[in-house]
Amino acid sequence: MIxxxxxxxxxxxxxxxxxxxxxxNDREVAAIVGPSGAGKTTxxxxxxxxxxPDSGKVIYxxxxxxxxxxxxxxxxxxxxxxxxxxxxxxxxxxSLLENVMMPALIKGTSIPIAEKDAKKLIEYLGLTSRxxxxxxxxxxxxxxxxxxxxxxxxxxQIVLADEPSGSLDSxxxxxxxxxxxxxxxxxxxxxxxxxxDENFAADADRIIHINDxxxxxxxxxx
Numbered sequence: 001m002i003x004x005x006x007x008x009x010x011x012x013x014x015x016x017x018x019x020x021x022x023x024x025n026d027r028e029v030a031a032i033v034g035p036s037g038a039g040k041t042t043x044x045x046x047x048x049x050x051x052x053p054d055s056g057k058v059i060y061x062x063x064x065x066x067x068x069x070x071x072x073x074x075x076x077x078x079x080x081x082x083x084x085x086x087x088x089x090x091x092x093x094x095s096l097l098e099n100v101m102m103p104a105l106i107k108g109t110s111i112p113i114a115e116k117d118a119k120k121l122i123e124y125l126g127l128t129s130r131x132x133x134x135x136x137x138x139x140x141x142x143x144x145x146x147x148x149x150x151x152x153x154x155x156x157q158i159v160l161a162d163e164p165s166g167s168l169d170s171x172x173x174x175x176x177x178x179x180x181x182x183x184x185x186x187x188x189x190x191x192x193x194x195x196x197d198e199n200f201a202a203d204a205d206r207i208i209h210i211n212d213x214x215x216x217x218x219x220x221x222x
Contacts, residue, residue: 007056031204072200084161109222
């Protein structure tokens with residue numbers, strides 16, 4: 001379980017998060033929803049250690065992640081947190097297989113093992129025929145599936161996604177959303193996803209409503 005307590009974050013004179021308290025359960029799919037400027041992305045970045053709060057704590061199990069030294073935090077992030085972004089962020093000069101392998105290689109996994117693990121994920125995601133293709137040769141849906149595979153390569157505790165279907169058409173959007181639930185059921189992943197998609201939010205285990213830097217309500221769909 002991941003616990004956030006009294007998270008506050010400001011940028012200059014703008015208070016973005018105003019004392020957020022939140023627990024994220026193992027093996028759940030949680031959707032963070034709210035209007036633009038509500039603090040959704042900042043909250044997600046703090047959960048993922050990409051942004052440091054001005055005050056408050058983020059605890060993974062018994063690890064206070066912002067008490068770690070910078071190199072320790074980078075290692076923790078690489079090994080425990082996966083990210084999926086709206087525009088996939090694949091490296092254009094590398095193949096799909098190389099992109100998926102990258103976090104494992106950064107972790108120090110040997111090339112043969114990283115390649116074996118990446119190919120398993122790519123097969124699971126139905127992309128085996130695209131192994132050697134570079135991002136420019138992939139469709140939008142294929143790029144996001146590759147980004148999901150990359151996020152899973154180090155078997156993280158949690159996968160964080162920021163509007164991952166925002167750039168996709170409706171068919172690919174539905175496929176991607178179904179994939180998150182399949183991965184939770186098949187691989188036991190935890191997902192926290194910032195989304196404007198009401199249909200996806202309605203299917204999530206919990207909906208975390210945020211507005212003006214505070215969590216206004218949490219709805220359970222179970």
